[in-house]
Amino acid sequence: MMPPILVLTLFIFAFGLVVGSFLNVCISRMPRNESVVFPPSHCPLCKYRIRWFDNIPLLSYLWLRGRCRGCGAHISLQYPLVELLNGLLTLALFWRFGLSLSFLALFLFCGALVVITFIDIEHQIIPDEISLPGIVIGFIFSFFLPWQTWLGSLVGILLGGGSLLLVASCYQWLTGKEGMGGGDIKLLAMMGAFLGWKAVPFIIFASSLVGSVVGIAMMLILKKDSKLAIPFGPYLAFGAVLYIFYGGQLIQWYLHVGSAVRG
Template identity: 80%
Template sequence: MTLELYLSMCAFIFGAVVGSFLNVCICRLPLNESVISPPSHCPRCSCGIRWYDNIPLISYLLLRGKCRGCGLHISLQYPLVELLNGLLTLALFLRFGPTFSFLVLFLFCSALMVITFIDLEHQIIPDEISLPGIVLGFVFSFFLPNHSWLNSLIGILLGGGSLLLVAYGYHWLTGKEGMGGGDIKLLAMMGAFLGWKAIPFIIFASSLIGSVIGISLMLIHKKDSKLAIPFGPYLAFAAVLYIFWGRQLIHWYLTLGSSLQS
């Protein structure tokens, strides 16, 4: 086994293990429960989960998706979060290697994972993640290559301010709340970690993806034209797109625009 393959496997396993903790955050933060105590337990029978039943991915397969204590089905969310976080960590490692940038973006993407699944189920984005994330992203900007505190600060102001203007504008035009404060804080956190140049891409990409998916869902659920669709997951997906392919996509878009004009 080569060193590169070994490190890649370690990155995936590390991401999956952290994904197990992210599941705890996803389940407990909306309920204002501690993510540390009590230890992991079945949410239905409250039976404590033994260490050998808490191995990411493997335990779920061995138990066939059921609790050892009560035999009831365990949500597919648990292995899904572990798998996605493992794959995302592996992708970050292959892209950035064992660097400080990798660690910072790993923390950022793990936070996005928690936010995505909480927003999908509860339509909220917990301040416990976004607000400390804004501060951490700004602090990390002093130590990251090709980044600066000014870039991060402008990103915070542009990210939070742009959605705040959209929210006020929508409320002024319709008299209704169209965007939650959680989305505003989330985009400010993204600006802190990724800088101001990421914000236009994230807004455009998330709006495009959200429009396509939203229209598709409304066509499927024709009887419910007021279907509530959380925007946080689209912002998170667009931020991950920017990390890996943002600059290439922007360059492709600008090149395409220039060729169409000529």
């Protein structure tokens, strides 16, 4: 008989996979303003209604070899990737926070980030249907979370949205062009609502650093000029997840290194 903790761990991972399957529906339908509930899952080409045995996260994709049972069309690798990513994130949150209110709050938060990341990569938009309710939900959670306060969440909303709004306004004033969409501003406000104001500078720094490195690498590889449009939402999401798991340690390390250099 398997130990209870192993059974619970497998259940949490499987639960994350199942929710990841639903996140795929959101990623596919939300940009087209379609319902995420009706109609049931189907092939976008032949409209074949996907049966339950063809909709088992990860396993069905492998069993069908990435093909639709109805027409044989290729199924995007995005589907198992999103399922696996959400499963691993759910498992990591469980290991970090256990079955707690913090786990529930950050499970919802990270699920929203997964949807936002893949939609922004493909369509370069961040749905208001996720970020705006996310701001409200994050603020409500702040009244109950042990590591968060309502004031810290409120300041996080203002600092998160206000800082990017200031950057976007300055960039547009200097260049006459829009350099950052409103979706990024509302996304960072949602991050501030869930994680508090202390997370905002870390997320901005981490996302800007990683985004700059990846952006320069892409321009060199693709040999395109600086006008290459790169969505910023995925980098903000990366910075937020990095803060959840390693923010405290990285900040302490930075302060320690800084004091050592000054000393």
